[in-house]
Amino acid sequence: MFTNIPLVAATANEQPFPSITFSVFSKFIEDNFISTVSLSTVLMLLFTVTENTDLLSLHFRQRSADHPTEKSTAATGWIRGLGAAVQRRLDEGNASLLEEFDMDAGGSEQKEAITLGLKIDALAKVLGLCPINKSGKFKGKLKPVSHKQVQPIHTLCPNTATCHTVSCERRALYQGTKPRDVPLVRLIKNYTVYDNSPLYSGRCNECNTIYYADHERSQVPHDNGKHERVYLSTAKYIKVGQTLWVDRAFSTAVLDGIYTFHASAAAYTEFWNNCFDKDGKGRVSRRQVWQAFVQESIRMVASASNTHLTIVDGLGINEVTKEAYKVLGENGFIKSADNHACAECTHKHKRTADIIADADINEADMVGME
Structure with a gap:
């Protein structure tokens, strides 16, 4: 489905759907998630990333720490929140993405959300949805991703x-x-x-x-x-x-x-x-x-x-x-x-209305008065 997806024409307010090859995408999934992950779960994760460019922009802007008073954080509150949302969706369907060694032995939901969030961060980079250049500077807010090519x-x-x-x-x-x-x-x-x-x-x-x-x-x-x-x-x-x-x-x-x-x-x-x-x-x-x-x-x-x-x-x-x-x-x-x-x-039929409009009143003038 994703093999050699070409760049497609998008509007000025959108960016094309990621054009990575299926082999690159498949290898990332194999290296980062449980081997028994289902196709539906993988697609849910993919479209979660491409659908939330505003949140990714907030996350990567915080990561870049452009000002002296800012602190660069990998697991920002934005990406942790998205990781927690993905985990809730997985729990609803009794699905899983993480290997056992990725999970917290104490069953901490917060740590699992952080782990999922960091993997989503890595997936966004593979998909080309990271607005940070090689020198670590934030290039600007991401545009929404056009999904026309995968309709x-x-x-x-x-x-x-x-x-x-x-x-x-x-x-x-x-x-x-x-x-x-x-x-x-x-x-x-x-x-x-x-x-x-x-x-x-x-x-x-x-x-x-x-x-x-x-x-x-x-x-x-x-x-x-x-x-x-x-x-x-x-x-x-x-x-x-x-x-x-x-x-x-x-x-x-x-x-x-x-x-x-x-x-x-x-x-x-x-x-x-x-x-x-x-x-x-x-x-x-x-x-x-x-x-x-x-x-x-x-x-x-x-x-x-x-x-x-x-x-x-x-x-x-x-x-x-x-x-x-x-x-x-x-x-x-x-x-x-x-x-x-x-x-x-x-109910009983009324032969006349409760209020009879004055014949001299232009009802068109009353539009919008209520």
């Missing part, structure tokens, strides 16, 4: 490994797109934007059902000219634009935000773009927000009935909402509200 590739594909058609007896699905035709889309996942995410579809060679990340498409029985679409309630991602996909955290936030704040799709769009569109990549349109609202609503209602919405394929979003109401509407009965009652939904 995983996020793919969108069917979330089932076999065909669901009963007669197919759980046959395997085959990749249905030629390599050169695999589309690259934008994905919003965990409120972070990822570009060039590959989008794959799967096909059952027995019944020709096509499986996508958010729906299935199959022929209508006894009608070769029509197809039906199954909106999967269990989908991890939802398509909301021609080349834009979002995870369920995004679509759920849209649904909850519009209901909680009684907002319009346009208002939520403005909120999202103001908060998350930092570099021009996270921008969404009102249509895409409305698409997320409708699709998440469909899946929420269908999930409450333990089903997936199945309708004719190829409908526009307005027709989808009409068909969804016919199938899931239950004649106006909300399935998820069955046997529910609370003070909020059973």
Whole structure:
């Protein structure tokens, strides 16, 4: 994973991810930590170092002792604190980094924190995250480390490994797109934007059902000219634009935000773009927000009935909402509200408001007065 990691372009406020070879990194781990250390523990330690450049700057500045009144200390309070934090994480997972001879015979947590802190200090130097020159002078505060080069590739594909058609007896699905035709889309996942995410579809060679990340498409029985679409309630991602996909955290936030704040799709769009569109990549349109609202609503209602919405394929979003109401509407009965009652939904209806605004008052002038 870390072999020959190149220097990558980082912003002016960031520095590239360390470019040491895997052999150098591996040798350091072998020489300084227990031989049975797990990969997850090593990665946790690595990203702890690259994520905490502010603390490392404080530590190495104290180590440099540039003024006569300052005293150079290897085990500064900063690095001891980071060592203690790593030790707490290890204790939570019953993991270990230190050899027996590195541990204090009396079981002193403070001494173990110091030992871990000094090893973190050494790892930071190996990674090139030590802002002290050869003469011992502090060169300046470290910039944050860019993790773009080590971000995983996020793919969108069917979330089932076999065909669901009963007669197919759980046959395997085959990749249905030629390599050169695999589309690259934008994905919003965990409120972070990822570009060039590959989008794959799967096909059952027995019944020709096509499986996508958010729906299935199959022929209508006894009608070769029509197809039906199954909106999967269990989908991890939802398509909301021609080349834009979002995870369920995004679509759920849209649904909850519009209901909680009684907002319009346009208002939520403005909120999202103001908060998350930092570099021009996270921008969404009102249509895409409305698409997320409708699709998440469909899946929420269908999930409450333990089903997936199945309708004719190829409908526009307005027709989808009409068909969804016919199938899931239950004649106006909300399935998820069955046997529910609370003070909020059973209080008496008020025909008039408690306070009626003066007709001469411009309500727009009152915004911000509360």
